[in-house]
Structure formats: structure tokens, C-alpha cells
Amino acid sequence: MKRAAAWSILLLGGIYFILPLAGMVEFSLSMKRGVYSLEAYRVVLADPQFRQTFTYSVVMSLLTILFGVLLVVPTAFWVRLKMPWARPYVEFLTLMPLVIPAIVTVFGYIRLYNTSSWLPLTGTLMGSNFLLLMGYAMLSLPYMYRAVDTGLRTIDVATLTEAAQSLGAGWTTILARIILPNVLVAVLSGAFVTFAIVMGEFTMAALLNRPAFGPYLQLMGANKAYEPFALSTIAFAITWACMGLIQLVTRFSKHTKAAQG
Amino acid sequence: MSFLTIEHLEKSFGPNRVVKDFNLTIEKGEFISLLGPSGCGKTTVLRMVAGFETPTSGAIHIDGKDVVRLRPNQRSIGMVFQAYALFPNLTVAQNVGFGLKVNGTARQEIQSRVEEMLSLIGLPDLGARYPFQLSGGQQQRVALARALAPRPQVLLLDEPLSALDAKIRVSLREEIRAIQQKLGITTIFVTHDQEEALSISDRIVVMHQGIADQVGTPFEIYNNPATRFVAGFVGTLNLMEAKVIDAEKGVTTIGGAPVILGRPLPKGKATLAARPETIRLGRAPGKDTVLAGKITGVNFLGSVIRLRADVGGQVIDFDTFNAPGVPPPTPGTEVELSLSARDLLVIPE
Numbered sequence: 001m002k003r004a005a006a007w008s009i010l011l012l013g014g015i016y017f018i019l020p021l022a023g024m025v026e027f028s029l030s031m032k033r034g035v036y037s038l039e040a041y042r043v044v045l046a047d048p049q050f051r052q053t054f055t056y057s058v059v060m061s062l063l064t065i066l067f068g069v070l071l072v073v074p075t076a077f078w079v080r081l082k083m084p085w086a087r088p089y090v091e092f093l094t095l096m097p098l099v100i101p102a103i104v105t106v107f108g109y110i111r112l113y114n115t116s117s118w119l120p121l122t123g124t125l126m127g128s129n130f131l132l133l134m135g136y137a138m139l140s141l142p143y144m145y146r147a148v149d150t151g152l153r154t155i156d157v158a159t160l161t162e163a164a165q166s167l168g169a170g171w172t173t174i175l176a177r178i179i180l181p182n183v184l185v186a187v188l189s190g191a192f193v194t195f196a197i198v199m200g201e202f203t204m205a206a207l208l209n210r211p212a213f214g215p216y217l218q219l220m221g222a223n224k225a226y227e228p229f230a231l232s233t234i235a236f237a238i239t240w241a242c243m244g245l246i247q248l249v250t251r252f253s254k255h256t257k258a259a260q261g
Numbered sequence: 262m263s264f265l266t267i268e269h270l271e272k273s274f275g276p277n278r279v280v281k282d283f284n285l286t287i288e289k290g291e292f293i294s295l296l297g298p299s300g301c302g303k304t305t306v307l308r309m310v311a312g313f314e315t316p317t318s319g320a321i322h323i324d325g326k327d328v329v330r331l332r333p334n335q336r337s338i339g340m341v342f343q344a345y346a347l348f349p350n351l352t353v354a355q356n357v358g359f360g361l362k363v364n365g366t367a368r369q370e371i372q373s374r375v376e377e378m379l380s381l382i383g384l385p386d387l388g389a390r391y392p393f394q395l396s397g398g399q400q401q402r403v404a405l406a407r408a409l410a411p412r413p414q415v416l417l418l419d420e421p422l423s424a425l426d427a428k429i430r431v432s433l434r435e436e437i438r439a440i441q442q443k444l445g446i447t448t449i450f451v452t453h454d455q456e457e458a459l460s461i462s463d464r465i466v467v468m469h470q471g472i473a474d475q476v477g478t479p480f481e482i483y484n485n486p487a488t489r490f491v492a493g494f495v496g497t498l499n500l501m502e503a504k505v506i507d508a509e510k511g512v513t514t515i516g517g518a519p520v521i522l523g524r525p526l527p528k529g530k531a532t533l534a535a536r537p538e539t540i541r542l543g544r545a546p547g548k549d550t551v552l553a554g555k556i557t558g559v560n561f562l563g564s565v566i567r568l569r570a571d572v573g574g575q576v577i578d579f580d581t582f583n584a585p586g587v588p589p590p591t592p593g594t595e596v597e598l599s600l601s602a603r604d605l606l607v608i609p610e
């Protein structure tokens with residue numbers, strides 16, 4: 001009886017998630033009347049703007065991930081090692097982006113760094129790109145920090161650090177050869193969320209006037225019928241591919257069992 | 262000049278003085294144990310030698326060089342931790358070679374040194390395994406090999422055997438001692454297990470509330486404890502209150518029976534002590550002092566039977582060997598105990 005109830009709830013949940021997805025995919029295949037075809041996908045992929053914005057956002061998300069890892073891993077490591085009392089505060093700080101809307105942040109940026117300010121970042125393309133990168137990094141901070149901090153919890157950071165120090169290792173070696181490899185799976189899950197956030201982000205990219213994938217999606221959605229659905233399907237496929245990759249990485253990292261012990 | 266000297270070492274955490282005026286000199290190749298109860302500051306002393314804690318005051322010299330200001334990675338020290346602390350993401354061979362890789366040793370040299378170390382610890386075939394694929398005892402041996410591979414000047418071990426089960430603890434401590442002697446490496450070994458310290462050390466430092474109560478060979482520590490604490494902490498000891506009859510000639514009574522020490526004693530009352538193994542059941546040849554008592558407890562330990570007797574209101578534990586034909590006395594039996602007055606320790610107040 002209990003079993004049946006559990007299964008029907010699962011089934012209901014499944015339908016709830018899958019039905020809209022199925023609808024989306026079905027519609028994206030229906031550009032040609034009467035037959036299923038990949039016409040919408042062909043049109044989308046042939047659009048030079050698609051390729052430009054997509055590439056731009058992929059590059060930006062990779063840079064954001066790189067920056068995030070370089071910022072978050074040493075920070076979380078240091079807080080755990082030397083300032084455990086500060087952990088709640090740092091955690092609170094990293095949660096701020098969830099409370100402060102992106103639009104507030106980006107207006108702040110524009111006000112602080114406009115062409116007549118002391119640091120006119122918005123005046124140049126590179127400056128705007130840099131600002132956008134910082135904005136993305138901030139948006140991903142809550143997920144990145146939590147993922148890394150959870151990863152650090154599974155190893156004895158203090159003792160491993162001391163062991164490495166007694167063997168002559170400096171901070172860079174410790175971070176690169178001991179800490180990072182042991183939290184790699186956690187870092188990857190944070191990276192995946194970051195990737196998803198950056199690929200879909202609209203507000204910051206639009207207001208800083210950068211050619212990102214988010215504003216392009218919005219533009220297509222407002223003007224076309226079938227193409228947005230093809231785009232959404234593509235975006236969704238990317239997300240799932242990322243998740244699959246994380247599973248693979250977890251499976252093949254031989255030492256994760258030890259890291260948990 | 263000794264190889265490692267620690268002078269007037271002090272450490273406070275806030276208002277809490279954890280190590281107090283600690284002095285120790287260690288010769289090259291010596292095996293020193295820091296022995297003491299939990300919280301007495303053993304780990305803190307060791308961590309100051311390693312460089313993980315900064316002394317509040319005092320000096321540490323290794324091979325004539327002041328190391329207090331050096332960072333841990335500049336001290337040429339090998340450290341073994343209670344929790345093994347192997348790097349989970351590296352194989353056994355990579356763990357052992359880590360220190361060599363960090364100091365820029367050539368690849369072939371690392372490989373041959375790793376092989377040498379792995380056969381030294383008796384695990385020549387496990388280089389490709391990951392730490393989680395090893396037993397606790399194997400992991401700790403790998404940790405030892407990892408600490409020794411870069412040829413440190415000093416080896417520090419902080420209760421390396423505490424996490425292992427009893428049998429492995431005994432065999433591994435002998436192995437550690439054998440390796441230490443083979444390499445001739447200066448070693449400080451922290452433990453709260455007195456049997457461990459007695460069995461493998463050249464000298465033992467007995468610590469108590471941040472102070473080094475006594476430094477000496479296991480024989481000295483066991484047979485001539487310098488303080489009441491050392492007497493009580495190392496081994497089992499019967500403390501007996503004796504009434505001093507003649508302080509100069511060393512004549513006393515214990516439980517009414519006369520005991521003549523022939524050594525000067527404090528006036529009035531003295532605390533005497535005897536190891537259980539120095540007391541015999543019945544009148545044994547060569548024992549000059551006889552006490553009368555009543556058996557109150559019998560503890561069969563196998564080859565040895567530990568008996569407890571009440572002698573004039575004082576509790577005395579003593580040992581007798583198991584003999585298949587002779588059952589031990591039962592509680593309530595009136596017995597005589599014999600001992601040599603010169604085996605009695607006079608415990609300073």
C-alpha cells in the first residue's frame with residue numbers, strides 16, 4: 001500500500017517535470033507543417049548571431065569558473081584552516097547575491113565605473129567584459145562557496161596541510177597538489193551551476209550591453225515562434241550533459257572513497 | 262653540543278600556561294619519548310619543534326641552528342600523525358615521494374628512493390595503491406616512509422600507534438624502533454602509553470601539567486621515580502604510609518611490622534613504595550622484610566596472578582607466577598608477604 005503510494009507520487013512528479021519538456025521538444029520539431037523535422041535547429045545553428053553570442057557566453061562562463069575557483073578555493077581553505085570563527089560570516093557574505101537583485105548590482109557598477117568616474121571601466125570593451133565577469137563571479141559565489149566548503153569538510157584540512165608543510169611544501173603547492181585535487185568533484189559541481197547561471201544570465205549582460213547568449217535568447221523569444229524552443233532544447237541538453245559529466249568524474253575519481261573516510 | 266636542544270621553552274594559550282620552562286637536550290640518533298597524561302602539553306612541545314606553534318618564549322636549536330623563527334617547511338623535519346594524514350588523492354608511491362618532489366629531486370632518484378623506503382617498511386608491492394585501499398597499520402607505515410624519504414634531520418611522531426589495535430600496536434612500535442636504529446635518526450615520540458615508552462625509548466621525558474618532571478632511561482624512570490607523579494604514572498606502584506621510628510638509621514614500621522631501610526628518611530612519616538613484582542607471597546629466600554596481611558582480591562592475568570592484600574589497613578598489590586599445580590589463595594586467606602627493604606622507594610612529598 002505504502003509502496004503504491006510512493007510510486008504514484010514519483011510518477012506524478014515525473015509527469016510534472018517531463019510533460020512540459022516533452023511539449024517543448026515536440027514544438028521545436030514542428031517547424032515544417034505536418035512532419036517532424038530539425039528545421040528550427042538548422043535555422044538557429046545557421047544564425048551567425050547565435051554562434052557569436054553562444055561562443056561569447058561559453059568563454060565568459062569558463063573565465064568565471066576559473067576566476068571563481070581561484071577566488072573561492074583559497075578563501076574557503078584559509079577560513080577553515082586559520083579563521084574557523086569567521087566561517088558563519090563568510091558564508092553569510094557569500095549568500096548576499098541571493099538577496100541583492102542583479103539589477104541593483106549592475107546599476108551600482110555602472111554608477112561606480114562610468115566614463116566620468118575614477119575608474120572608467122564601462123568606457124572600454126575590455127572594461128565592460130571585466131565588469132560582467134566580476135558580476136557573474138558574484139552571482140555564482142553562493143553555489144561555488146558552498147560546494148567547495150562542503151568538499152573541504154570531507155578531508156582533514158588541518159592535518160593534511162601540516163603533513164605537507166612538514167614535507168617542505170609551501171602554500172601554492174599545498175593548494176594545487178593536495179587541496180584542489182581533493183575537492184575537485186565539489187569544485188566541478190559548483191562549476192556546473194556557474195556554467196548554467198552564466199549561459200542564461202540576462203540582466204547584467206543586457207545592461208552592460210554585451211553580446212551574451214541570454215539577451216539573444218530573449219530577443220529570439222520576442223520575435224520568433226519555433227526557434228526559441230529549439231534554443232531552449234539546446235540549452236537544456238547542455239545542462240544535462242554537464243550533469244552527466246559530473247557523474248562520470250565522480251565515478252572515475254578513484255580516491256573519493258578515501259576522501260570521505 | 263647536543264644535536265637538538267630545547268631551552269626554557271614556554272607556551273601559553275591566552276591565560277593558560279600549557280608548557281612551563283621545558284628543557285631537554287637530545288643527542289644525535291637518540292630516541293626520546295614524551296610521556297604523560299592527556300592534556301599535559303606533549304603535543305604542544307612537539308608542535309613547537311615542528312614549527313606549527315610559536316613558543317611564547319625559549320629557544321630550540323637543531324644541529325646548532327636556531328629554528329624558532331623558521332617556518333615548518335624550512336626545518337627539515339619528518340612528522341607522523343595519529344590520524345596517518347596520507348594524501349587521499351595520491352598513490353602510496355606518490356605519497357612517499359611527495360617531499361622529494363617538492364624539494365626538486367630528479368625523477369629517477371625519487372623513484373629509487375621510494376622503492377627503498379617501501380621495502381624498508383615491508384610494503385614493496387603496494388606503491389600503486391591508494392591510501393583507502395590499505396589497513397590502518399599499513400597506512401601508518403606509509404606515513405612513516407613518507408616522513409623519512411626526504412632524509413629529515415629529526416623525526417617527530419605524535420601518538421602514531423593510538424589509532425591501531427593492540428597487536429599491531431606492539432609489532433609496529435618494534436618496527437619503528439628498528440627502522441629508527443637502522444637509520445640512526447634523532448626521534449621524538451609522543452605517547453601516553455607508559456609501556457610503549459618504556460619498551461622502545463633511549464630516554465623518556467615524563468611530563469606533568471606542562472613541566473618535565475623527570476628525564477631518564479626507562480630503567481631509571483621505572484626504578485627511581487624522581488617525583489610522586491612519576492612514581493604513580495609509570496607502572497603500578499604500592500604506596501605505603503610508614504611511621505618513621507629512627508630517621509637517621511631509616512627504621513620504620515608498616516602496618517605494625519618493622520622495616521629497616523638503612524637510608525636516611527624524613528622525620529615523622531614517610532611514603533614508601535614497592536612495585537608489585539618485588540613483593541612475594543610467603544617467606545621467599547633473600548627477602549629481609551615480612552608483612553602479615555589478608556587477601557582481598559585475586560586477578561588472574563594468565564602467566565601472572567595479581568593479588569591484592571590488606572596489610573594493617575593499607576592496600577598492597579603484588580604478583581605471583583601462575584603454577585598449574587598450585588591454585589592461588591582465595592580472598593579472606595591470611596598470608597605473609599616478603600620483600601627486600603632495599604627495593605622500597607622513598608617517595609618525595
Ligand SMILES: Nc1ncnc2c1ncn2[C@@H]1O[C@H](COP(=O)(O)OP(=O)(O)OP(=O)(O)O)[C@@H](O)[C@H]1O
Pocket residue numbers: 274277279297298299300301302303304305306453
Ligand atoms: N590551539 C590551542 N588553543 C588553546 N588551547 C590549546 C591549544 N592546543 C592545546 N591547547 C591546550 O593545551 C593543553 C595541552 O595540550 P596538548 O595537546 O599539548 O596535550 P597532550 O599532552 O598532547 O594531550 P593528549 O594526550 O590528549 O594529546 C590542553 O589543555 C589543551 O586544551
Ligand SMILES: [Mg+2]
Pocket residue numbers: 303304305419
Ligand atoms: Mg597530544
